[in-house]
Amino acid sequence: MIRAQLPALLVVVPLLAAPVIVLARRAALAWALALAASWSSFAIAIALFLQVRAAGVVSYAMGSWPPPWGIEYRIDALGAFVLVLVAGMGAVVAPYMRRSAAAEVPGERLYLFYAMYMLCLAGLLGIVATGDAFNLFVFLEIASLSTYVLIALGRDRRSLLAAFQYLIMGTIGATFYVIGVGLLYLMTGTLNIADMAARLPAVTETRPLVAAAAFVTVGISLKLALFPLHFWLPNAYTYAPSAVTAFLAATATKVSVYVLLRYFFTIFGASPAFAEVPFQEALLALSAIAIVTASLVAVYQPDMKRMLAYSSVAQIGYITLGIAMANRAGLTGAIVHLFNHGITKGALFLLLGGVAMRAGRASFDCLAGLGRAMPLTSFGIVIGGLSLIGIPGTAGFVSKWYLVLGAIERGEWWLAVLVVGSSLIAVAYVWRFVEAAYLQPPGPASPRPGEAPLALLVPAWLLVGACVWFGLSTSFNVGGAATAGQLLLGAR
Amino acid sequence: MSAGAVGGHYAYWVTVFLMVAGLYIVVARGNLVKKLIGLSIFQTSVYLLYIGPGKLIGGTAPIVAEGFRVYSNPLPHVLILTAIVVGVATLALGLALVVRIREAYGTIEEDEILDRDREPRGGE
C-alpha cells in the first residue's frame, strides 16, 4: 500500500515536518525532526529510483483525480535520478547542520532555520516530482522563498542584502516562468506536462508558443544562474550559512536545470514550431561565455567561498553546454555533470564550513598554512578541487569525458578545446588554495591547529568519498544519465 | 494591427503595460521598498494575463445552476488565487528583509548600502 503512495510521501514528509518543527520550537528537537524527515525522504527517493528503473515511469494522481484534469506526479528516469541527488544531499547536509548552523545562526532562530530547510527540501523535491506545470511554479516558489529566508538567517549583515537581491531576481524569474506557463495553457488548454507535449504539435498558431518558450527559458535561466543572469549567486552563496550554501550549490541550480531539460526536450522537443528558433545556438554561446568568464573571475576572488560560487556559475555553464549540444553524448555529459558537480561542490562547501567554523570566515588569508592546521579538511578540499578540474579518478573527469566526446561527435573542435581549455582555468583557481594551504606559513588570521568537529567532517568526507567513488565506478551516475538522456532524446 | 484587433486585445495591452512598468520600476529605482512595489506590479500583470482570456463574454460565474449553460473558465481563477498568495508571501518576506536592512544599515537606498559595505566596519 505504501509503495503506491511514495511519490506523494516524498514531498509530504518534509512538508509536514516544517509545521511540526515550528510547534516544537526547541532547537535540538527541531534538528532531530529535520534529520528524520530528510533521511526518510532520501529512503523514499531511492525506493522510487528502483521503482522507476523497473517500471519506466511512475505516475501518481494527486487526490485521485485522473491526470489530464488533476495534478499528476510523474517521475521518469531523469526525475528519479535528480531526486536521488537532491534527497541525498538533503540527507547528508542534515547531520552536518546541527553544529554548523548552531555556530552561524542566532540561537532563538534555529528552529525556524530547520523549518525553512524542510520547506526548501520539500519544494525542490516537489519541482522534480510534479508533472503539472503550474504545480511546478508553486513548488518553485516554496523552494525559493525558503531559500531567501535561509540565506537571510546568516550572521553577517551582508546576507540580508544578498537575500533581498536574490528575492528580486528569483521572483522575476519565477514570474517569467508563470507567464510562459500561462501562454502555454492558453494555447494548449492543459497544464499537465505530458498532455501539453502531446497537444503542442497540433497547435497551428506558433507565435505565442515561441513567446512562451522564451519566457520559460529566461525565467528558468534566471533560477539556474546561467551566465548573464547569475548576479545573485555569488553574494547569496558567500553570505549564507555554510550548510545552506552547500545544500543550495548541490541542489537548487540542478533542479532548475532539470526543469530546463524537461521543457526543452519533453515539451518543446516534440513540436516542429521550435525548429527554426535558435535556442540551441543561443544556449551554446551563453554557456561558452559563462564557462570562460566565470572561471576567470573566480581566479581573482579574495574569498574562497565566493571563488567557489563563481566556479559554480562556470560549472553550470558546462551543464548547459551539454544540453545545447543535443546529441546523446553531450546530453549524457550534461546530466552526469549535474550529479557530479552537485556532490563535488557540496563536499567543497561543507569542508569550507568547517574552516569558517574554526577561523570565522573562509577568505584566503585564513587559509594560509591550513594544510598543517586542519590536515583532513584541506586534503578533502584538494580532492574536491581535483574533481572540479576533472582529473581522472574523480567524478568531474567522467562528465568532462562525455562533454568532450559530445563536442567531437558534433565535429566542433573549438568546443572540445573550450571544455578542456577551461579546466586549465579551474587548475589555476584550485591551485590558489593548494599553494595557500600547503606552501605558505600560517598567517595571523589562520585558525589554531585543530580539526573541524567530527559532525562536520564525516558528512563532508562522505561526499568526498562519493566524488572518488563515482569517478571510478560509474554504473549509477552514467547509467542513470544515459537512460535519462535516451529518454529525452527519444521524445524528440 | 487593425482597430478591432487593438480593441479586442485590450486586456493584453494592459497586461504588457503593467509588466513593463513593473520591471522598469524594479530596475530603475534604488529604494528597496520601491523595488518591491515594482515587483508587485509586475506580478499583478500576470494575474490579468490569466484572468482576461478566462472570461467568456456572456459566461456566468463557474458555479452550476439551472438555466445557465455558458460558464467562464474557473481554472485561471484558482491558479491566480495561488499566485496572489505567492505574491503576498514574497512581498511580506521582502518587507521583512527591508526592515532588517534598515536596522542593520540605517538606510534602504541600495547604493548607500553598498557604500556602507565597502568601508571596513568590521561587521563580521
Place this chain on the structure above:
Amino acid sequence: MTPQVAIVLALAIPVAGAIGIAACHRAPNLRESVTLAAAAGMFGVVLTLVGPVLEGSRPALFVLEALPGIGIAFRVEPLGMLFALVASALWIVNSIYSIGYMRGNKEQHQTRFYVCFALALACTLGIAFAGNLLTLFLFYEGLTLVTYPLVTHHGDDEARRGGRVYLGVLLTTSIVFLLTAIVATWAVAGTIDFAPGGILGDAGLSNAAIGGLLALYMFGIGKAALMPFHRWLPAAMVAPTPVSALLHAVAVVKAGVFAVVKVIVYVFGPELLAGVRAADWLPVVAGFTILAASVVALRSDNLKRRLAYSTVSQLSYVVLAASLLVPLSIAAAALHIAAHAVGKITLFFAAGAIYTASHKTEVSQLDGIGRRMPWTMAAFAVGALSLIGVPPAAGFLSKWMMFQGAALAHHYVAIAVLAASTLLNAAYFLPIVYAAFFRAPPAGEPAHGEAPVAAVVALMITAAATLALPFFVQVPLALARALAGIGPN
C-alpha cells in the same frame, strides 16, 4: 603466484609501503626500512612476471568498469615489463641514496617525501601495466599530482614558482591535448585498449586526421619533454636531488617516453604510420629537440641544469628512434629507456653527492674535485661515457641499434642528427670529467671528504650496473625485440 596476483601486488606493495611509512612517522629508522622493504618486495614481484612475459603470455587483469565500455584494466606486454623492471630496480637504489642524502642535508618533511615517493612508484607501475588509454591516463595524472609535493619539497618561493611551471606545463599538455586525443580515439575507433599493430587501422582516417591525432598524442604526453613543452624539466630542478633522480631516471620522464612508444606501437601501429607517411614531422621535431637541448646544456654552467637539458635531448633520442617506425629502431628505443635510466641516475647521484659534500653546484667550481671525491667522480665518468655511447657502457648498444635502424630506414637526416648529438654529448660531459681529474683544485678551498656512505654505495651500484648492463643484456634485449616483433616468439 599467478601473474594476476603479481600485478595486484606490484601496485599494492608501494601503496601499502606509503601507508606504512606514514604510520611510523616517529621512528625514522623503521620508516627507512619500510621503504627499502617495499622497494625490494616490489622488485621481487615484478621479477616473477618477467618469465611469463618472455614466453609470450600477456597477463591481463580487469579491475572495474570506469565508463560504459571502458574499464580500468591492466595488461603486461614487453615494453611495460621492461619499464617496470627499470623503475622497480632503480627505486631500491634511489631509496638507499635518498636515506644518505636526506640525512646528510638534514632535510625536513622526510616522511612526506618517502610517502610521495612510494605513491609515485605505484603510479609508475600503473602506467607500465596499463591495459588501455584510460588507465594509462589515470595513473599518468596521478604521477603528476603525486610528484608535485616532491618538486615543491622545500616550500620556499623558488619551489612554489618551480612547482607552478612544473604543474602548469604537465597539466596543460595532458588535459588539453592528451585527453582530447584519447576521447577522439574512442570516438573514432570505438575502443581505447592497447592492441599490437594498433587500433586505428580500420577507422578510415585521412592522412591529415592521423597526423593531427598523432600530434595531439605527442604534445599531449608532456612528460616526454618534446620542445616546446620541455620547460617543466629544468623548472623541477628546485627539488632535492633524489627527486631529480626520480624525475629524470626512474619514473616521470620514463613514463613520458614509455607512453610515446606505447602509443606509436599499440595505438597507431608502425605500419599505419609508415604507410600513410603521417608521422614524417615527428623525427624532425625530435631531432630539433635533441640538438637544441644539447646546445643549451653546453652553455649552462649549473650542473643540474646541464643534466636536465641533457635529459631533454636523450628523451628525444627515444622519440626519434620510435618515430623511424623500423622494428630495429623501436627495439633500440625500448633499450635506450633502460640505458639512459641507469646512466642518468648515476650522474644525478654524483651531482647530489658533490652538493652534499661540498655544496658546489656550478660546473666551473668542479676543478680538481676528483682528487677529493674519487669514487663519485669515477662513477660520474662512467655515467657520462654511457650517455655518450662509448662501447663498454650501456648507452653504446642502444645508440648502435639506432644507427642501424636509421640506416635501414634510409633516414639520413636521423643519422646526421645522431652523430652530431653524440659529439655534443661529449662536448658537454667530457670537460667536467677532465676538470675534475686533471685540473688542480683552487688554492684556498676548505678540504671536504666523500659524500655520506649510503650515497656513495648507491653511486657504485648504479655505475656498476651501467657497465654490467651490456653483459647481462639478454633480458632487456629480448623484451625490446619482443616489443618490435622481431624477437624469437
Place this chain on the structure above:
Amino acid sequence: MRSYLVLRVVAKLLIPFMLLFALYVQFHGDFGPGGGFQAGVIGAAAIVFYALIFGLPAAKQLAPEWIVETMVAAGVLLYAGVGVAGILLGGNYLDYFVLDHDPVHGQHRGIFWVEAGVAITVSGVMLKIFYMFAGRRRDADEG
C-alpha cells in the same frame, strides 16, 4: 488614537460583525465566492482593526503571540492531516472521495476541513506579520 471616543464606539460595534462576516465567507465558500483565504484575512483584519483602536498590548492580550504562531503551524497540519487521512482511508493523498461512504459527502467533508485549516493558517500568518512589524516599530522607539 486611544482617546477618540467615537472611534472606540464604532469599533466596538463593527468588530463583531466583521468576525461574523468572516465566518459567513468561510462557510459560504461552497456556494458563492469565499473560502479559507478570504475568511482568514477578514478575521485577521478584524483583530488588526482592534489593535489599531485599542493598542497593540490589548490586542496581544486578546490574541497572544504564542497562540498566533501555533495557529500558523496548526492550520497547515490540519490541511496536510486531511491529505494523510485520505491515504489512511485507502485513496491517494488529498483524496476526499474516501473520507465518507458517499463520495459527494466526502468531498464536502474534505473541503470543509481543508478550508478551515487554510483559514486558521492565513489569519495566523497575517496576525503574525502585523505583530512583527508593529512590535518592531514600538521596541525600536522605546529601545
